[in-house]
Amino acid sequence: MAKVIISGGGTGGHVFPAIAIADAIKVLAPETEILFVGAEGKLEMEKVPKAGYKIEGLNISGFQRTFSLRNLAFPFKLAMSLAKAVILVRRFKPDVAVGVGGYASGPVLKIANVFGIPTVLQEQNSFAGVTNRILASKAALVCVAYDGMDKFFPRGKIKFTGNPVRKDILDKKISSDIAKKTLGLDQSKKTVLIFGGSLGARSINEAVLANADNLKSLENINIIWQVGRMYYESYKTCSLASQQNIMILPFIEDMDMVYAAADIVVCRAGALTISELSVLGKAAILIPSPNVAEDHQTVNAMSLVNKDAAVLIKDIDAKDKFYNTMLDLIHDDKRINALESNIKYFARPDAAKEIASEILKLCNATSL
Secondary structure: OEEEEEEEOOHHHHHHHHHHHHHEEEEHOOOOOEEEEEOOOOOOOHHHHOOOEEEEEEEEOOOOOOOOHHHHHHHHHHHHHHHHHHHHHHHHOOOEEEEOOOOHHHHHHHHHHHOOOOOOEOOOOOOOOOHHHHHHOOEEEEEEEOHHHHHOOOOHHHEEOOOOOOOHHOOOOOHHHHHHHHOOOOOOOOOEEOOOOOOHHHHHHHHHHEEEHHHHHHOOOOEEEEEOOOHEEEEEHOOOOOOOOEEEOOOOOOOHHHHHOEEEEOOOOHHHHHOOOOOOOOOOEEEEOOOOOOHHHHHHHHHHHHHOOEOOOOOOOHHHHHHHHEEEEEOHHHHHHOOOOOHHHHHHOHHHHHHHHHHHHHHHHHHH
């Protein structure tokens, strides 16, 4: 029986692809034993058990790039996480260790390398994360979603697979009318979905609220606005909350449903989000987060914009340009159709299956 450790997380962009890979492994080889390792207090500690998998937590956090007293604790947390990773790897005895990025993947894959266990990296973004760049030299395989990744990783280890997308989004074929009806929205109205990733996005929320007076006048449009759990208390009683055509949510559990209801999407440009939009063929206005390593969301977004597959608004311009850009697009069916068609160029619906297959090949090789 094959054993696979999957480590990493922190945000939905790491967690949901990891779960998608695990699900695909279980489809191809149901007897495979899978153990997740995440960072204590992060999203994976909630979502992985909910998906039916066991997870162990490491007391690890990132190193702040600006001066912070929290950096004083980093060496101690890293040492403790490496020690726990040794215990977990020795006890579980994985055939392959998979890293999806995020705080926990570093210690686990480092220890896996020490014990001679093959490692696989899954890099979601067009600009590789620091952890994956460090680990790549000893990895057996690096699965990527964008061209030109040989500037970060050894060319011979790269496999272009695309990013894994959640099984529920791939499998559930929901019509727009059914989705709107289920969500309690007027089926005759076009719908705009606005969200800032799994954690929410302050600048997107502020841009929406700054245009509240204009949005109140759009009674012929439904708006689904996911503000994020950490922002929900501040926004649930805002001036838009009383509008019948506007839903304000802390988090969206059924993304498949809201995607199906949406005619256009306004969102960040994280790798997972772009992969989901591509597979579903959604017209999108992307507002990349400037607060990510190497501004990689802008790089992600530009890969679409350059193929006329999405519209871009810079984060700094969100308040001024959000409303008019959204209004112009929602009323332009020809433009929506073009964006929907062009973004499908980036779709890789079999990414999780392809990555799972490569992992299982390595498992079989180690058992020979």
